[in-house]
Structure formats: C-alpha cells, structure tokens
Amino acid sequence: MFKSQIGVIGAGACDERVSRIAEAVGREIAKRGALLVCGGLGGVMEAAARGAKEEGGTTLGILPGSSRDAANRYIDIAVLSAMGHARNVLIAQSCDALIAVDGEYGTLSEIAHALKMGKPVVLLESQWEIKGAHVAHDPAGAVEMAFGLI
Numbered sequence: 288m289f290k291s292q293i294g295v296i297g298a299g300a301c302d303e304r305v306s307r308i309a310e311a312v313g314r315e316i317a318k319r320g321a322l323l324v325c326g327g328l329g330g331v332m333e334a335a336a337r338g339a340k341e342e343g344g345t346t347l348g349i350l351p352g353s354s355r356d357a358a359n360r361y362i363d364i365a366v367l368s369a370m371g372h373a374r375n376v377l378i379a380q381s382c383d384a385l386i387a388v389d390g391e392y393g394t395l396s397e398i399a400h401a402l403k404m405g406k407p408v409v410l411l412e413s414q415w416e417i418k419g420a421h422v423a424h425d426p427a428g429a430v431e432m433a434f435g436l437i
Contacts, residue, residue, distance in 0.1 A: 289345070291321035293433055294382035296397045297331025297390045305331065308412060309388045310338035311426035317344025319434060324349065324382050326374065327358045327365060331388045336361035349377050376400050384433040387420075388412055407436035 293316045297309060313335035316323045323339040325332040327348020336346040340361045348362035353369040368374040372393060379385065379400040384407040387394050398417060401408050408420040411429040421436065423429035 289320070289322040291319070291383050291434065291437060292324050292347075292381060293321045293430070294324045294378055294385035294397075294401075295331065295335035295388060296325065296378065296385055296394050297335075297388040298394060299326075299328050299330040299332065301330040301334070301389060305389045305412060306334040308426055309334035310341075312386055312388060312411070312429060313338025313340075313344070313346075314342040315427055315430035317342035319430065320344075321434075322347055324378060326351070326378060326393075327362050329359060331390070333359040333361060335388070347381075349374050349381065372396065379404055379406060382406060383437040384409065386411060386423075386429050386433050388429075389414070407433060409433045409436070 309331040317339040323346045327350045347364040349366045351371045355365045358365040375397045385401045386409045389412045402419045409429045409432050411423045
C-alpha cells in the first residue's frame with residue numbers, strides 16, 4: 288500500500304526538454320515512495336513513468352481505451368477505462384495531488400477536475416495561470432510542493 292498517489296499530467300506528445308522535466312518529476316516521486324499515476328500513454332506520461340521506473344518506483348496508468356497494449360512500457364498497472372477523455376476524471380480522483388507538466392487542453396481538463404474535487408495541483412512549465420493552482424519552477428520543487436499540500 289502506498290501512502291501517497293501523485294498524478295503527473297501533460298500532453299501525449301512533447302519535446303525533449305519537457306520530456307526531461309517530466310522524467311525528473313517521476314524520479315522525485317519514486318524517491319519518496321509514492322505511486323505515480325498518469326494517463327498511461329506517451330509524451331509527458333511516458334517520460335514521468337520512465338523516470339519513476341528508473342528510480343525503482345511503481346506506476347499506474349489509467350488508459351482511455353480497452354487495450355493494455357496501448358500503455359507505454361513503463362506502466363506497471365494498466366487500468367482500462369474505455370472512457371476516452373472522460374478518464375481524466377478518474378485520474379484526478381485517484382490522486383492525492385497532481386503535477387501538470389506543460390500540457391494541452393486535456394491537461395487543462397484534468398487540472399479543472401482536480402481543483403473542483405479539492406485536490407492540490409502544481410503547475411510546472413505551464414502556459415496557464417489558474418486560480419487555486421500552485422506554480423513550481425523545477426521538478427524537485429514541484430514534487431516537494433505537491434507533498435507539502437497533501
């Protein structure tokens with residue numbers, strides 16, 4: 288049983304710089320012994336899961352479809368939602384706090400659901416200013432902030 292479940296959310300495709308940032312977030316989450324929760328696909332999700340796995344952590348991916356084969360190779364536990372983007376609600380509900388790395392509209396949806404549920408959200412490399420969300424400036428700071436808010 289994990290004491291904490293931290294979500295890492297972000298776009299399904301990202302550049303190398305954002306990928307490195309997400310990977311560092313994943314490593315920091317694993318160092319603290321928390322379960323990393325994400326959408327289980329590529330981009331930020333894959334990079335964060337890779338970082339967690341490289342640090343010996345455990346990852347859970349809540350997938351939009353009904354095939355485990357869609358999960359990136361760093362996902363330990365694949366939850367098949369068959370809900371498409373509606374799975375964003377499940378991701379938000381399953382976490383104690385969420386860290387949004389960069390992101391697009393799907394990420395914005397997850398942020399909104401999490402805040403509506405009263406979950407802490409930390410923005411890292413975000414293009415949005417969102418009332419109620421906290422802003423971090425580096426991966427270690429984002430994870431430290433997320434744990435401090437739960």
